[in-house]
Amino acid sequence: xxxxxxxxxxxxxxxxxxxxxxxxxxxxxxxxxxxxxxxxxxxxxxxxxxxxxxxxxxxxxxxxxxxxxxxxxxxxxxxxxxxxxxxxxxxxxxxxxxxxxxxxxxxxxxxxxxxxxxxxxxxxxxxxxxxxxxxxxxxxxxxxxxxxxxxxxxxxxxxxxxxxxxxxxxxxxxxxxxxxxxxxxxxxxxxxxxxxxxxxxxxxxxxxxxxxxxxxxxxxxxxxxxxxxxxxxxxxxxxxxxxxxxxxxxxxxxxxxxxxx
Numbered sequence: 449x450x451x452x453x454x455x456x457x458x459x460x461x462x463x464x465x466x467x468x469x470x471x472x473x474x475x476x477x478x479x480x481x482x483x484x485x486x487x488x489x490x491x492x493x494x495x496x497x498x499x500x501x502x503x504x505x506x507x508x509x510x511x512x513x514x515x516x517x518x519x520x521x522x523x524x525x526x527x528x529x530x531x532x533x534x535x536x537x538x539x540x541x542x543x544x545x546x547x548x549x550x551x552x553x554x555x556x557x558x559x560x561x562x563x564x565x566x567x568x569x570x571x572x573x574x575x576x577x578x579x580x581x582x583x584x585x586x587x588x589x590x591x592x593x594x595x596x597x598x599x600x601x602x603x604x605x606x607x608x609x610x611x612x613x614x615x616x617x618x619x620x621x622x623x624x625x626x627x628x629x630x631x632x633x634x635x636x637x638x639x640x641x642x643x644x645x646x647x648x649x650x651x652x653x654x655x656x657x658x659x660x661x662x663x664x665x666x667x668x669x670x671x672x673x674x675x676x677x678x679x680x681x682x683x684x685x686x687x688x689x690x691x692x693x694x695x696x697x698x699x700x701x702x703x704x705x706x707x708x709x
Contacts, residue, residue: 449565452523467517480496480497484570509541526561531556533555542584558572560572605706607637609627610625622696623697653695656694
């Protein structure tokens with residue numbers, strides 16, 4: 449068989465057998481002992497032409513309007529490289545996921561080897577199964593960058609003389625404190641939480657205003673603009689002066705601030 453004939457047979461396997469469900473093409477083109485070295489299979493191999501016909505039936509039960517479109521092909525000697533796009537609507541069980549009605553599109557590249565009789569004997573595929581599973585909602589999108597604006601907080605918790613705007617991204621919680629002159633923990637928060645002192649661990653940064661802190665061990669300190677702080681549980685605090693205090697807390701305990709125990 450010529451390289452051109454091998455390309456055409458590979459196109460038929462993808463577009464007609466896999467895409468249109470014409471399994472008779474598998475009998476015509478594949479060697480009975482065909483091996484697909486599929487990185488997404490449990491064993492890494494799919495063996496036998498009959499097994500491939502079962503795979504096609506499975507795919508069409510999951511995606512009845514399945515189509516394969518060959519975008520490009522290159523052939524040399526006994527090998528054919530095919531770049532293709534798979535698309536369709538998810539209607540049935542697919543890798544353990546019940547039909548969602550979602551439209552999916554997946555790209556792939558195959559390297560296929562034909563023997564001297566023109567039979568397809570080996571295949572090495574690479575395809576974007578992860579992308580397809582994301583389209584089905586099976587796994588979270590692994591974004592490398594995420595952001596939220598505290599002006600559109602997930603929650604704003606108000607109390608006398610102040611508020612905290614809370615945002616969470618995955619395992620990270622941030623809280624922006626806005627505390628007016630006259631705010632004092634023992635007067636404005638203690639009645640809410642019912643403890644003798646603040647039991648929250650605070651780590652963060654002061655944007656504006658000043659705060660005075662007194663710890664149960666008797667130590668005292670002021671924090672103000674530009675200060676990065678760690679404040680251990682067991683303290684009282686109040687605003688100093690007439691400027692509104694604004695600070696951002698990054699402690700995992702921030703989301704529990706000013707909540708009843």
